[in-house]
Structures are given as structure tokens and as C-alpha cells.
Amino acid sequence: MSTVSHRLHLARSSPVHRAPAEVKIVCAAVMVFAVVATPREMFWPFAAYAAGLLALWRVAQIPLRWIAPRLLIELPFVVLAILLPFAAGEPRTMLFGLSMSTTGLYAAWGIIAKGTIGVGISLTLAATTSVRELPGGLSRLHVPGMVVTIVVLMLRYVDVIADEAARMRLARVSRGDDPRTIRQIGATARGVGSLFLRSYERGERVHLAMLSRGFTGTVTDFGTSPATRGQWSLACVPALAALGVCVGAWVAR
Template sequence: MSGPSRLLYLAGDSPAHRAPTEVKIVCAVLAVFAVVATPRELFWPYGCYALGLLAVWRWSGIPLRWIAPRLLIEVPFVVLAVLLPFAVGEPRTEFLGLSLSTTGLWAAWGIIAKGTLGVGISLTLAATTSVRDLPGGLTRLRVPGMIVMIVVLMLRYVDVLVAEAGRMRLARISRGDDPRTLRQAGATARGAGTLFLRSYERGERVHLAMLSRGFDGAVPDLGIAPVRGKQWVLGCLPAVAAIAICVSAWMVR
């Protein structure tokens, strides 16, 4: 495997890995919506979500040392959340000698809690679902073919674009350039424009090659057996639990 599969997919033989792709997608989407819809003024629902996510990781054979570095993708959002208590207005509260906005504190808590859980759920889906299984799952969920192809090609060629950007950076350094200095901002911007044009041209060539091989804009049916009702029930149990927690939180709020 290469590209996103190598970075995000964790090979295994757990029940989560063997579950139908479309079931895992629906379960992840419903769980994320439940987390987002939970009122931020309550803390216990997010503790329940975290415990449930830890249980799913253990059940799926996903070690914390594997998933923890990948959670760092949310660091920019955490930085934004930390600044909110200082930027939002009244009412304010005192904490460690600092005057902080109460509204900003709640907003920061909501972003960090919901963002971390959302990223964790997404990483769980990625860790247990191979990229080559994703198109079929999306197709069986009746996702429009154009969207499926955009997702598939993006996942397939993002590593190609990263490699191209690496070659361009190496070429600049070999000619005595230092991309880290501010005075090279113009050259960096021109390099980004060149990368965009190369990507666009590569996309056109790939599209023409696909058309010449009979591509009709749809993901072919691989003849996978339809998902049984029992598989839907068992596979969506984590999402059902998350929805129950969300509804309970609103009832006791």
C-alpha cells in the first residue's frame, strides 16, 4: 500500500475490519452528528463518548501509540480554541489572574471536545477501512458517482502530488535556495502555482487515459453481496449508543 493507505490504514482481522464498508461509513457519520449535536454545557456525555471510543479502539485492535500522533492533525483548531477566551466579549470570569470570556471558554471547550472526538471517529474509520474498499461502499450507499470518483482520485493521487512538491523543493534547495526564509515567499508562491498547473495537466492526462479505456464516470460493480439486516444492526450499535447519549443529554439539560 502507498499514500493515504500506508499512513491511515492499520491492517488487521478484527470484526471492525471485516464489517461492510457502507455500514462503517454510516456508523461513523451518525456518531459524528451525535457528538456535534450534544450540548457543550454538559461534561458527562463527552466522557461517555471518550470511553466508548477507547472501547472501539481496543475491540478493533488499534493501539493508542498508533492513533495518538494522528490526532495531532487537530492542533490548528486547538490553537484557535485557546485564543477564544481572550477574544470574545462579556460576560467574563477570573481564572489564574486572567480575565477570560465565559462564552469563549464554553466555545473553546466545545471545539476541543467535539473536534477531538470527531477526529478520533474518522481515524477509526480510516484505520479499519482500506482505500480500495471505499469506492464500493460509497457506491452502495447511492452516493453520486461524480463525488465517489473525486474522493477516489483524491486519495489515489495525493501522494503523487506530495512527491512532486518534494521534488520541486529539492530542486530549489540544490540551486542554493532556502524555502524557510521569508525573502523566498515569492518563489514559494510561484512554486505553488506551478504545482497547481502540473496537477491540473496531470489530471487531464489521467482523465483522457481513463476515457480511452472505457471509463463511463461510475465505479464498477464488483459483485459484493448486499449487507444483511443483522450486519446493519450490529455494525451501527456504536452510533445508536452515541445517539442515545445525545438524546439523554438534551433531556436532562
Template sequence: MSHRLHLPGSSPVHRTPAEVKIVCAVISVCAVVATPREMFWPFACYAAGLFVVWRVAQIPLRWIAPRLLIELPFVVLAVLLPFAAGEPRTTIFGLSLSTTGLYAAWGIVAKGAIGVGISLTVAATTSVRELPGGLSRLHVPAMIVTIVVLMLRYVDLIADEAERMRVARISRGDDPRTLRQIGATARGVGSLFLRSYERGERVHMSMLSRGFTGTVTDFGTTPASGRQWILSCAPVSAVLGVCVGAWVAR
């Protein structure tokens, strides 16, 4: 099984077991979120650390950058906060902006971008076939493991089906960018839902006929060793240190 966010490679980050990367990612994101938004240097340290990890994992910036755009809706919200929040206020380029709103906007953009970057790093270096074993070794309930793995697997199938439907519409002279085609677009969404449901039924019956018991197979992935836990926790310790240092220096 593969996923379009996975970037195959043989780097040390790719070879790290999935459960280690999941734990490190969760702790790192929590530390980033807990960092005071009034401090700027901690986020520069986090960003520098991410660049180092991308370098080690051989993840090119041209691959990361377009996928960071998923944060755009939150950036739009952040742009509005300096105008909507209250006192105290400051003047920047002739505009009266809320100081609290500026800090809030900075916090949303910085923490969101770093959090998305961490998530993309885990997705790029972890294949779907590694997830069942990693989540199971973290004692995640088997049903949740099954739902997560199948969701990741079939999101790609639904996206491919939607792309085929879009190409079919365009080849028949339809222009989905115009408002007059909104009815056809709505019908297309309904058709995609029905096709996805029917395909899910067929896949489920096929899995049952092959002996599926409700648990996703581990595919024989190797558990993390103590050395891998220690080496992988070193960067996380640095992240926690930066977070604690930010609160002390605040």
C-alpha cells in the first residue's frame, strides 16, 4: 500500500520505526503549541530544526512548500485578527492594529506552519504499511488502527475517482469553473458519494472473502530498539528545552 504523501527513501528518518516518529511528532507539536506566542526566537529554532530534519530525510523544499498551503484558511483568519481585536493598539504603515491581535495572528501562522511541517515530515517518511504495527505497539485500539489505515488507503482512490469524473466532464465540453455549472457540480458530488459507497461495499466483501477478521495486518515491521528511541528522542528533548527556555525567559 502507498499514499501520495509518502516520499520513498532510505534516510535514517525513513528507517526509524513508525511508533517512534508518531510519539516524537505528538510531543513536538504539543511543545510548539505550548510555546508563548510573544516569543519569536523559539519558532526560529523550531523552523531551523525542521530544515535539518528535512535535509537528513532528503525531503526537498519544492515537495514541502506546496503542501504547506493547506494552512491558508488559517492564514486568512490570522490576517483579520489585528483589525478585529481590541486594545491596546499600535500603528504600522499607517494602520491602527491591535497588539493582541498581532500576537494572535503570529501565533496561528507560526504554530500552524510548524505543526503542518512536522505532520508532513512524518507522512513523507512513513508508508501506510508501517502504520498498523506502529499504532498497535503504541496500544492504539485495533478498530481505530483499522479505520485510520483504510481511510488513508482509500482517500487516494476517492481522489482518483473525482479526477476521472472531472476529466470526463471537461472532455464533454463542461466548464466547472463557471457558476452556471454549479448544479452539475453538485450532482457530481452526489455521484461520487454513491460510487465511493458502492466501491466500499465491494472492497469490504472482497476483504471478507479473503479472510479479513477486522484487524489490519502488521506486514512484519520491526519494533523500535532502545537505541532508536534514544536517538530519536534527542531532537524532541531539544524542542522541549526550547519550549521551557521560552517560558523561563518570558
């Protein structure tokens, strides 16, 4: 069974994959900040962001058929955005024969455009950075050791919890239960509670086992060398371009 980390990481030998993890984390954060800070009333900056993201995927050898299904994670927000033009107030405008709120239209556009590009950036980071690289990258960015530990263990044990939930569901189905029916909502709630308790107890056991093996509160950095100045300069080009587009949008507004 493939794990969550394996489903998100796409093994390639591109320059983006070879870039140090801390550089990619910083660049992704800067790019997301630039996208979020862009005025939603402007349309051309988001076209520029999308074009840059497509170019980055080409360099990183990430096919669209791999990215597209994973973009569906934002579908609930898209549904919410579609309802905004009908729920918001004045002023209103006619679009496709329907009276829609102008403010709601801009809000819907902002959610869909910024959300899609932001998810695309996050997926690019996940596809080009393995879980094994994260502890070193976060540590070199001087992220507190406890936060690094929580992130790494969360990524590791989300697979364990997902497998446990799948086994519990299989056990229910094999005993004639149908978790999809509304009548079984009580049993489903009890199953969720049981899964929470099992996860909590597993976490305590794992923590005690780590302490007994000399765990000091920090995750090992596996000996990866820090990024050089040249690597920072080259890898930050997309982030600087995104900042330039954001600033240009505010100037032209």
C-alpha cells in the first residue's frame, strides 16, 4: 500500500528536486504570500502566476495528469465560492442572465484563483521534496525542534492511522454493517472515538519507546549540507518573479 508521503512525492531527477529543502520551503512560502497579497480585482497577475507555475512543473518534470486529480482537494472551497455571487449584497450586475453581486463575484474569483494557485504551489513542494529531507530543511531554517518533530511524526503516522481506519471499516463491512447508511451514524461516531483513543495510546507508546532509545527532542538531520549562496540565488528566481508580479499589480491598480 502506498503511503501519503509516497502519493505526494514524485521521484524525479530535475533541478527542482535537487534543490535543498530549506530553499524550496522558503520559496514556496514567499510565492504563496505574493499570490494571497495580489489584489483580487486584477486578472493578469493570476494569469502570470499560472504561466509561471506551468513552467515550473515542466522544469520539475511534473505531468499535469499527476497534478490535476490532487487539485480536487480544494473542491469544497470552490463550491463555497460559486455560492458567493448569489449570497452577497449590493451592488449587483447581470451575468449569464442572472443578477449577481459584484462583490461576491470578485470574492469568488479571488478564492478560486488564489486557492488553485496556492494548492498548486504546495503540491509542487510536496512533489519535489521527500519526507526524509524535511527535518534537515526545517532545522536549517531554525524552526523549533519540537515543531519539526511534530511535523515529521504527523507525516509518518498519518499513514498508520489511515490504515487503522481502513481495517476498522473492513471489519464492520465483513460483519454485515453498511457505514454509508444514515442508520449507522451512531456506530460510525463510536468508531471515530475508538480510532482517536487508539491513536492517542499509540502516540504515548511511541513517545516512551523514543525516549528509551535516547530521543532528545530533535529529529536527526541525516547529514545533508546547507544550501550554498548560488543555490539560494538560482532557486529563488520563481519567488522573486512572483513578488515582482505582486508589486506590479499594486502599482498598476
